[in-house]
Amino acid sequence: MHLNVAVQMDPIERINIRGDSTFALLLEAQARAYPLSYYTPDRLAMRDGKVSAAVRPLTVRDKAGDHFTLGEPRHVPLDSFDVVLFRQDPPFDLAYITSTHMLERIQPKTLVVNDPGHVRNAPEKVFVTEFSDLMPPTLITRDLEAIKAFRAEHGDIVMKPLYGRGGEAVFRLEREDLNFGSLYDLFAATFREQWVVQKFLPEVRDGDKRIILVDGEFAGAVNRVPAADDLRSNMVRGGVPKATDLTKREREICARLGPALRERGLLFVGIDVIGDYLTEINVTSPTGIRSVKALGGADIAALLWDKIEEKRAGAPA
């Protein structure tokens, strides 16, 4: 199959190719001989309702320090592509939201992965609350009284920003911790949004598992074990990736989420599980596929492109 592919991503010169899932997807696309075009979100435009971008031809190489070559920019209608990989990283701010609105205009002629409207409606720590029976007790608010009541009930809690990522500003507060008041004030001053208050899960010592689903089906997983001196399992915070299998409970979680993800065109999703509990559903720009493969797991980039080919095979001309 031939697919004309564009990728909307953050500056490619800044990525760390060893861990970058977007890069893995680009390598696989190139191996399938799909021509690749690249643009950053600031090169997107909508004129009289028609969306275009200044795209540059891209070739990639799995070689740190020399991982890409870009050609000259050309301004083209974005619906001239068969597939747009929407891989812009958060912040999930109004610029991000505006990107999703523009990308919605090129559907269904172009397949956008993941579906931009549904990405917009599914911020990772909010979407997951549709499955709150699978989650630890979780409160989203900025109301002091509500947090105090939750803390009185659960004792050992975690406070973290609603739109944080990479373990940013994740705090554990034990029952007796006298820093609660100050931390509340700091969150209230720092974040305009409500934030997350969650029961602390001691199982985090054994890791926070990233499970990847392609079109709602389990594709691979990697466990991330936090450093001994940190709560956070994120690899950027020193979490160590380990090969892993799914437990019975995790298979149940995947089975529950699968139909909801498929229905929404969320083809490439990473969910996070601590102990028996689901904590996040990452749809914006999930990562982890290079670790899965490096640890002997599936080639998720290949699985995703197989799926995209299947979808395009039945697509409008």
Ligand SMILES: Nc1ncnc2c1ncn2[C@@H]1O[C@H](COP(=O)(O)OP(=O)(O)O)[C@@H](O)[C@H]1O
């Ligand atoms: N309820 C919790 N109990 C124990 N550890 C937690 C909890 N919530 C978060 N953590 C730790 O903090 C890390 C980052 O939190 P997470 O909710 O995944 O936000 P982020 O989007 O920043 O990755 C997790 O990987 C885990 O190590």
Ligand SMILES: [Mg+2]
């Ligand atoms: Mg996380």
